[in-house]
């Protein structure tokens with residue numbers, strides 16, 4: 001059981017900053033000797049291998065998918081049944097998604113009292129930079145798993161020493177000097193974004209999060225909600241799209257961390273004119289489209305499908321936002337895309353609900369009712385029975 005003092009980062013690694021082919025962050029991760037999961041996607045973050053990490057006194061693993069490209073990281077923290085990991089201070093904002101289990105996070109800083117909040121499956125929370133954090137598992141019968149998403153790879157390219165980021169005394173107490181309710185109360189709706197922007201450090205359960213608005217640009221009759229973390233450049237959005245549909249292919253810059261809170265389907269990712277990668281997904285799947293690769297999401301289940309997308313900071317996005325170049329409208333997509341979808345959904349005894357007109361009319365508009373236009377809470381069928 002850890003005490004309240006921050007743990008030391010144990011690493012005798014010498015980072016070779018002249019080795020330009022390997023980023024300082026990559027050298028550090030490789031030197032830790034923990035499981036490192038690579039490739040294009042993780043089908044189930046709940047089951048990937050972890051191993052003991054002395055620094056936190058728990059099992060951990062690192063994920064470096066092709067599309068992360070040295071911009072963002074992903075780290076698995078596995079908390080033993082009834083366990084508490086060592087507290088640590090971290091210099092950057094840390095977004096944490098709960099892939100499995102229930103527990104508590106306690107946050108504090110020098111001169112600022114502890115704040116504790118509870119989380120469960122599919123919770124999302126942001127821990128402000130410079131604060132000390134400690135995670136506990138509230139259950140005695142199974143481990144809990146968290147995935148942290150930060151900009152540590154960029155940070156370590158600037159300062160190639162992990163001790164600058166872990167347990168450095170830097171803190172900004174103003175980020176924590178709010179009432180406990182304010183800091184980790186459930187996120188609140190705020191103006192801005194695409195009509196439904198939610199502002200806060202804590203999102204209880206993304207499979208149940210409603211209050212989305214129509215997302216016309218990407219097709220499929222989908223909805224979207226923008227996620228904003230206070231006092232942070234980090235943020236993202238969640239998209240929800242109905243059974244029997246798929247979205248338009250699009251592309252953008254690297255480092256967009258995608259996690260699936262609910263639904264079942266697959267995504268296709270490809271660099272223009274080249275081989276395709278098929279990503280099967282369900283709850284707790286994760287993938288990151290590589291820089292400028294097209295990607296397209298398909299729902300093959302009877303439920304709405306959801307994906308959370310955490311975007312990198314603005315100057316890392318490398319977005320062109322050119323709709324003509326960076327999005328493929330249904331009438332001009334390659335015919336196998338539709339054929340494969342109809343086959344895949346057919347294997348499950350379902351049919352495509354894509355209107356025939358979408359393949360003829362590039363300006364086809366899905367209909368949304370008036371409440372949806374206003375960002376009203378979706379009905380039960382769109383919210384996993386809630």
Ligand SMILES: [Fe+2]
Pocket residue numbers: 250251252256289295
């Ligand atoms: Fe995307």
